[in-house]
Amino acid sequence: SAGRAMAAGGRSWFRALALGVSFLKCLLIPAYYSTDFEVHRNWLAITHNLPLSQWYYEATSEWTLDYPPFFAWFEYALSHVAKYFDPKMLVIENLNYTSRATIFFQRFSVIFTDILFIYAVRECCRCVNGKRAAKDILEKPTFILAVLLLWNFGLLIVDHIHFQYNGFLFGLMLLSVARLCQKRYLEGAFLFAVLLHFKHIYMYVAPAYGIYLLRSYCFTANNADGSLKWRSFSFLHVTLLGLIVCLVSALSLGPFIVLGQLPQVISRLFPFKRGLCHAYWAPNFWALYNAMDKALTIFGLKCNFLDPTKIPKASMTGGLVQEFQHTVLPSVTPLATLICTFISILPSVFCLWFKPQGPRGFLQCLVLCALSSFMFGWHVHEKAILLAILPLSLLSVQRAKDAGIYLILTTTGHFSLFPLLFTPPELPIKILLMLLFTVYSFSSLKSLFRRERPLLNWLETIYLVQLVPLEIFCEIIFPLTPWKQHFPFVPLLLTSVYCALGVSYAWLKLYVSVLTERISVRQKAE
Amino acid sequence: FLGAGKPPMYGDYEAQRHWQEVTYNLPVRQWYVVLLYAKLINPDWIALHTSRGYESQPHKLFMRTTVFVADLLVYIPAVILYCFSLKETSTKKKASICALCILLYPGLILIDHGHFQYPLSLGFALWGVIYLSYDWDLLGSAAFCLALNYKQMELYHSLPFFCYLLGKCFKKGLKGKGLVLLTKIAGTVVVCFAVCWLPFCTDMEQIMQVLRRLFPIDRGLFEACMFSSPPPRLANIWCSLSVLIKIKNIVSPQTQLKLSFAVTFLSLLPTCIKLTVQPSLRGFKFALVSCALSFFLFSFQVHEKSILLVSVPVCLIINEIPFMATWFLLVSTFSMLPLLLKDGLLLAYAVTMLAFLSACVASFSIFEKTSAEDLQLKPFSLSLKGYVSWFKSFPKIVRSLFLLSVTLMGVLSVMSAAVHPPQRLPDLFPLSVSVISCLHFLLFLVYFNVVILWDSKNSRSQKKIS
Numbered sequence: 001s002a003g004r005a006m007a008a009g010g011r012s013w014f015r016a017l018a019l020g021v022s023f024l025k026c027l028l029i030p031a032y033y034s035t036d037f038e039v040h041r042n043w044l045a046i047t048h049n050l051p052l053s054q055w056y057y058e059a060t061s062e063w064t065l066d067y068p069p070f071f072a073w074f075e076y077a078l079s080h081v082a083k084y085f086d087p088k089m090l091v092i093e094n095l096n097y098t099s100r101a102t103i104f105f106q107r108f109s110v111i112f113t114d115i116l117f118i119y120a121v122r123e124c125c126r127c128v129n130g131k132r133a134a135k136d137i138l139e140k141p142t143f144i145l146a147v148l149l150l151w152n153f154g155l156l157i158v159d160h161i162h163f164q165y166n167g168f169l170f171g172l173m174l175l176s177v178a179r180l181c182q183k184r185y186l187e188g189a190f191l192f193a194v195l196l197h198f199k200h201i202y203m204y205v206a207p208a209y210g211i212y213l214l215r216s217y218c219f220t221a222n223n224a225d226g227s228l229k230w231r232s233f234s235f236l237h238v239t240l241l242g243l244i245v246c247l248v249s250a251l252s253l254g255p256f257i258v259l260g261q262l263p264q265v266i267s268r269l270f271p272f273k274r275g276l277c278h279a280y281w282a283p284n285f286w287a288l289y290n291a292m293d294k295a296l297t298i299f300g301l302k303c304n305f306l307d308p309t310k311i312p313k314a315s316m317t318g319g320l321v322q323e324f325q326h327t328v329l330p331s332v333t334p335l336a337t338l339i340c341t342f343i344s345i346l347p348s349v350f351c352l353w354f355k356p357q358g359p360r361g362f363l364q365c366l367v368l369c370a371l372s373s374f375m376f377g378w379h380v381h382e383k384a385i386l387l388a389i390l391p392l393s394l395l396s397v398q399r400a401k402d403a404g405i406y407l408i409l410t411t412t413g414h415f416s417l418f419p420l421l422f423t424p425p426e427l428p429i430k431i432l433l434m435l436l437f438t439v440y441s442f443s444s445l446k447s448l449f450r451r452e453r454p455l456l457n458w459l460e461t462i463y464l465v466q467l468v469p470l471e472i473f474c475e476i477i478f479p480l481t482p483w484k485q486h487f488p489f490v491p492l493l494l495t496s497v498y499c500a501l502g503v504s505y506a507w508l509k510l511y512v513s514v515l516t517e518r519i520s521v522r523q524k525a526e
Numbered sequence: 527f528l529g530a531g532k533p534p535m536y537g538d539y540e541a542q543r544h545w546q547e548v549t550y551n552l553p554v555r556q557w558y559v560v561l562l563y564a565k566l567i568n569p570d571w572i573a574l575h576t577s578r579g580y581e582s583q584p585h586k587l588f589m590r591t592t593v594f595v596a597d598l599l600v601y602i603p604a605v606i607l608y609c610f611s612l613k614e615t616s617t618k619k620k621a622s623i624c625a626l627c628i629l630l631y632p633g634l635i636l637i638d639h640g641h642f643q644y645p646l647s648l649g650f651a652l653w654g655v656i657y658l659s660y661d662w663d664l665l666g667s668a669a670f671c672l673a674l675n676y677k678q679m680e681l682y683h684s685l686p687f688f689c690y691l692l693g694k695c696f697k698k699g700l701k702g703k704g705l706v707l708l709t710k711i712a713g714t715v716v717v718c719f720a721v722c723w724l725p726f727c728t729d730m731e732q733i734m735q736v737l738r739r740l741f742p743i744d745r746g747l748f749e750a751c752m753f754s755s756p757p758p759r760l761a762n763i764w765c766s767l768s769v770l771i772k773i774k775n776i777v778s779p780q781t782q783l784k785l786s787f788a789v790t791f792l793s794l795l796p797t798c799i800k801l802t803v804q805p806s807l808r809g810f811k812f813a814l815v816s817c818a819l820s821f822f823l824f825s826f827q828v829h830e831k832s833i834l835l836v837s838v839p840v841c842l843i844i845n846e847i848p849f850m851a852t853w854f855l856l857v858s859t860f861s862m863l864p865l866l867l868k869d870g871l872l873l874a875y876a877v878t879m880l881a882f883l884s885a886c887v888a889s890f891s892i893f894e895k896t897s898a899e900d901l902q903l904k905p906f907s908l909s910l911k912g913y914v915s916w917f918k919s920f921p922k923i924v925r926s927l928f929l930l931s932v933t934l935m936g937v938l939s940v941m942s943a944a945v946h947p948p949q950r951l952p953d954l955f956p957l958s959v960s961v962i963s964c965l966h967f968l969l970f971l972v973y974f975n976v977v978i979l980w981d982s983k984n985s986r987s988q989k990k991i992s
Contacts, residue, residue, distance in 0.1 A: 016888060023881045029873060424587045428594065 013137055014125070014146055018118045021150050022111060025160045029107045032423045033163040038096050039063040040075070040106060040163070045092040047072055048079035052255055056265050060092050066268045069252045070197040074165075078109055110159055110167060117171035121149045123178035124394055127359070141397040144444045148393045149174075153437035154386050154414050157430060162420050164383070169199050170390055176209075177366070177391065181359040185217040189241055193248040200269055204373035204387060207345055208366040211352050213241060216362075228354075276332050280492050282382040283416045283499035285375045286337075289329065291497045296328040337378040344372035351514060360395070364514050367392050371409075371507045382420070382496075385413035385503065396445065403445045404455040405510050408464065411438055412502030415467050418475075419492055427475060463502060470498055593638055593645070600649030605629055605841075608656050612845060623889045628841040630885050632878035633859040637831055640871040647677035648838050654687065655814070655842065659807055663691060663707065664714050671718035682821045682835045686813040689798045693805030763823050766964040783826065790824040793971070797978050808846070809978055814839035816974040823967055830865050833858045847902055847977075848890035853928055854970055856883065860935045861963035863942060864956040872943050883932075896921040896928075905980040934962065 042061045050058055055065055055072055065072060079090055086101035088094055125142040137143055159167050176191035192209050195202050218241070221232040256265050281287040299305075326332070348368035352361055370388040374380055389410050396406035414434055421430050446455060456464070474491035478484060609625040610618075638645050650673035657666035670687050674680045691711055698704035764786070794817050801813045818836040822828055837858045844851040859879060866875050886892055895901075897920065942955040951957075 012888070019884060020881070023877050026877045027874060427587065428591060 013143060014122060017146055017150050021156075022114070025107075025111045025114070025156070028156075028160045028429075029104065031161045031429065032421060032426050033103070033107075033161065034420070035063070037098075037103075037106060037163045040165070041089050041097065041102065042092070042095075043072070043075045044079040044082055045090045045094070047076035048083070048090045049092055053259050053261070056256070056261060056268050058092070061095055064268060066271065068197045068200050068269060069256065069265075070194065071165075071199060074198070081105070081109075106163070107160070110163070110165060113165060114159075114167035114171070116168040117174070118150065120171040120174035120178065121146055124149070124174050124181075127178050127181040128394065128397060138444075139447060141448065144448060145393060145397045147444070148396070148441060149390065151437060151440075152386075152390065152393075153433050154383075154389060154410075154417055156433060157417060157421060158383050158386065161426060161429075166383070166386065169195065169202075170386070172198065173202065173205075174390065174394075177359075177363065177394070180212070180362060185213060185237075186240060186244060189213055189217075190244050190248065193245050197248060197252040201384065201387070204377070204384070205366050205369045207349055208352065208362060208369045211349050212356065212362040212365065215353055215356050216358075217241070276337070276378060278379060278381065280382065280419050281496040281500075282374070282380040282384070283412070283496045283503045284377070284380055285340075285500070285504065286332065286380075287496045287500040288504070289332070290326070291493070291500075293326045293329045300328060334378045337376055340376040341373050344376055345369050347511070348372070348514060360398070363391055363395055364510075367395065368507075368511060368514065371503075371510065375504065375507055382416050385409075385416065389413050397448065400449040400452040400455060401513050402510075403449055404460070405506050405513070407442060407445065407455060408460055408502055408509075409506035410441060411464050411467065412499045412506070414438070415471070416495060416499035416503075418471070419495060431471075460505075463505075467498075470494065589642070590639065593642065596644050596646055596649075597638060601634075601645040601652065602629065604649050604652040604656060608652065608659075608842065611656065611659060624845055627882070627885050627889055628844060630878070630882045631837065631841055631855055631859075632875065632882050633834055633837050633855065633862060635878055636859070636866055636871055636874060637834060637862070640874055641831075641865065641869050643831070647673045647680050648834065649673075650676065651680055651683055652838065652842075655811070655839075658687075658690070658810070663694065664710060667691065667711050667714050668718050671715055672722070675719065675722040679832060679835060682818040682832070683814055683839075685794060685798055685817050686801060686810055689801040689813065690805050690810040693802040696802065697805060762825075762828050762960075763964060763968070764826065766961050786824055786826050790820055793820040793824060793975075797975060800979060809981060811839060811843050812974055812978045812981075815843065816971060816978060819967060819971050819974065823964070823971065830862050833861055844886075844890075848886065849892040849895050849924075849928070850901060850970075850973065852883070852886040852890070852892055853931070854966075856932065856935065857963055857966045857970075860939065861959065861967075863939060863959050867942060876939070893925060896924045902977045902981070906976050931966065938962070 038061075042063050043065055046055060046058050046065060055069075058064065082105055083090060085105040086099050088099070089097055089102045089105075091097070125146050128141050128145055155166060155170065158164055172191055172195040176188040176195065179185075179188035179191060189209070192202075192206075196206065215228070218234055218237045219228060219230070219232050220234050220237070221229050253262065253265070256262055276286055277290065281290060345368070348365045352365040356362070367388050370384075370391070374384050374388060377384075389406075392402065392406050392409060395402040397403070414437070418430060418434075421427075449455060474495060478491050483490065605628050606625050609621045609628065612621070612624070634645065634648070637643055650669050654666045654670035654673060657663075657669055667687070670680070670683070674684065692708075695704040695708040695711075698707060797813050797816050801809050815836060818839060822832050822836055837855055840851050840854050840858075844855075856879065859875070859882075863875070866872065901924070938955070938959060942959065945955075947954040
């Protein structure tokens with residue numbers, strides 16, 4: 001990607017980056033796709049054939065509609081294009097139907113909707129201004145940010161191999177962030193409201209939006225020392241915001257409220273029957289918790305503290321999403337995770353409320369909310385790490401400290417996505433792309449901040465380097481050993497626990513840096 | 527490099543796997559190449575006679591990874607080193623852009639990683655060119671001998687290497703340094719060949735067997751090949767001519783062979799003589815192109831993939847004539863379209879062609895460089911000035927020809943993939959692809975020969991003054 005810089009300057013480099021990554025996505029069309037492919041095909045069929053009242057009740061396939069209504073409308077629009085490619089994919093009963101036309105259409109729809117993401121990245125690049133005016137285009141923060149976002153490894157493999165529609169959703173989020181940075185608050189709020197009704201996972205970051213809009217938009221002015229000026233509360237702004245949110249929600253959920261289907265929709269959107277972790281533990285706090293529980297179990301058995309007959313047979317890594325009990329440590333309920341998440345978000349939200357530092361403070365809070373929810377949420381999917389990685393990219397090109405944290409989080413986060421692609425032909429692809437992205441991110445950020453302290457200390461570097469032997473062990477050595485039959489979950493366990501360490505460390509480091517920064521700013525003000 | 531997911535074609539893949547099996551199991555005397563670690567991973571892959579047609583996923587992955595590793599170790603460093611060593615690409619940025627465009631060449635990517643072949647011979651030949659450009663003649667000839675012993679198709683490039691080195695020896699004077707250089711080179715070549723052929727040198731019968739396998743000109747084999755109809759998808763002059771006249775009905779196979787040899791050598795002769803008399807690195811690179819192209823167009827028993835032997839030297843001169851080089855590289859990939867369609871590589875073909883075209887257009891701004899001078903035709907046009915007056919609108923004509931050609935190729939590609947040929951002419955599309963490619967290649971042959979023959983020291987000194 002270094003060579004893509006063109007001799008002629010201007011915006012042509014952005015076009016080249018976008019075009020290049022689109023070509024790459026086209027080449028990935030024949031690659032492996034997961035069950036998410038069938039999920040979306042099923043939703044195309046449901047929205048195309050059934051009336052609105054049946055959308056959230058249809059259950060022929062196990063992959064029922066569990067995204068908010070706007071996404072259902074999106075699938076409905078897509079289905080009208082799909083019928084020109086292969087009408088058979090729109091038949092609900094055709095479970096697991098595939099054909100070349102179907103694959104081509106679905107993959108191409110993801111590539112096409114990524115246009116919104118590309119536009120959002122361009123807007124974000126406009127908000128970022130490097131302190132130093134670099135002579136060479138390759139060293140400008142905007143160029144580096146564009147590469148880190150457009151060619152993001154996690155987004156590429158989740159969207160274009162594993163198959164999901166995250167591209168345009170992250171486009172909406174980044175666009176709303178850009179609008180907030182440009183002080184176009186109403187647009188930002190509108191975009192975020194729309195986003196929430198596309199995929200409700202973005203509720204993780206809603207507190208950041210809410211508090212920031214309340215603090216910086218509803219209270220229009222600050223005191224001299226930066227604290228809240230209660231008198232500057234603007235009823236107009238609050239009303240406008242409320243109006244926008246209500247309008248969007250009415251548009252989305254209105255029809256279902258009229259039909260009296262709201263409880264059914266809610267139950268589909270928030271299926272709490274699923275377990276604390278799914279088959280592959282996301283690298284969050286609960287992965288460490290589970291690992292500790294297992295370790296204590298084994299230790300307890302060996303030292304005869306525990307009675308073997310009382311331990312439930314089912315293992316947490318059995319592969320199904322049922323509810324399991326922990327053996328030694330107390331079991332975790334959904335309510336407990338909610339409380340943990342809430343408590344972990346509070347400090348960052350307080351920081352944002354008491355001393356907002358403009359868009360940068362907002363971004364920090366956003367990343368912290370996303371990461372905290374990832375750390376303590378119920379049934380978190382490892383793909384949710386992208387929710388923290390992408391906004392952090394915006395911060396990483398502006399300050400060296402954030403760049404260091406970004407490198408740790410991105411490398412471990414992307415590595416934790418490896419088990420999503422477990423087929424042999426995808427192994428070289430994922431390793432090659434991961435290497436390219438990691439090498440580029442390290443080299444570009446290092447060269448951007450070369451005048452400051454090194455981005456990573458020796459402990460962090462060793463930790464990241466250890467990922468290589470871990471990968472070799474999990475993918476190459478382990479399948480050749482006899483343990484593969486008896487302990488098939490060992491690579492997954494190792495990967496998620498090792499990455500959980502990295503992610504937790506990045507989270508803590510980011511929190512500490514945000515809090516200490518606020519404290520030092522407050523001390524300076526006093 | 528992302529063709530890893532694509533299914534390989536049975537023929538080449540099976541051939542390579544069979545060679546692996548043969549070389550591992552049979553005694554040293556019958557080796558071609560060794561691949562020891564395959565046994566470590568899965569002995570089933572190599573068990574002789576039981577593994578014909580073996581094609582499990584991990585094995586496919588292993589084979590494709592070896593291709594990629596070979597690429598990484600031999601071909602890619604050669605390209606990068608070459609680009610950085612050129613005098614024209616003074617800055618690092620220009621050099622890396624040039625390297626990127628060369629590495630994006632669709633033909634090689636699709637054939638190596640899609641269709642499946644090892645890029646070792648081309649890689650070694652490229653190393654040979656690099657060494658020669660640094661005037662390390664011995665290393666250059668050694669590298670080329672290695673390339674030659676890996677794949678006998680490299681004989682296409684042998685004449686330029688020979689003539690260039692010979693010319694260099696002549697220049698140094700045949701009585702002093704020249705003779706020393708000549709003997710040193712000859713010695714290197716003999717040693718290389720000896721090392722490679724050592725396992726086979728135990729008895730004459732072995733050597734004859736190997737030679738017979740490499741060059742199937744045994745009478746029986748040859749006649750069998752001749753009497754079967756040549757595949758209509760070869761952009762070769764004989765196949766294109768066979769559309770109009772059935773040559774084999776007019777002349778006997780022996781005469782055909784002699785005719786093809788004669789035509790080939792006649793077309794090579796001017797370039798080779800010029801190269802021997804005036805050896806220059808630039809002339810050498812152009813000669814590689816034109817000799818390989820002559821061989822491709824006029825010889826028998828050519829495979830479509832042999833166009834790669836022409837394309838890789840063209841990649842080397844992409845800096846000097848970006849416009850014509852890009853055009854040629856597009857046509858060369860297009861000529862392999864029937865083969866690629868058979869392998870199911872249509873999507874990869876479309877994407878890599880578009881990516882390559884946009885990369886070249888952006889990197890070299892080829893549409894601005896279509897004047898006679900940029901096409902290195904200045905000396906030629908100077909001598910023709912008296913006769914032809916339309917050289918003023920030359921750039922525009924060339925540009926419109928290019929667009930016409932690209933449109934034609936695009937239309938034909940889409941039609942080959944999407945439309946069924948009419949009943950009476952089942953081979954319509956492959957045939958049209960090959961005829962059109964052949965016409966293009968003939969024009970390119972004329973162009974390259976013109977550039978070489980009219981290139982003289984005077985023209986280069988003129989360029990320096992102006």
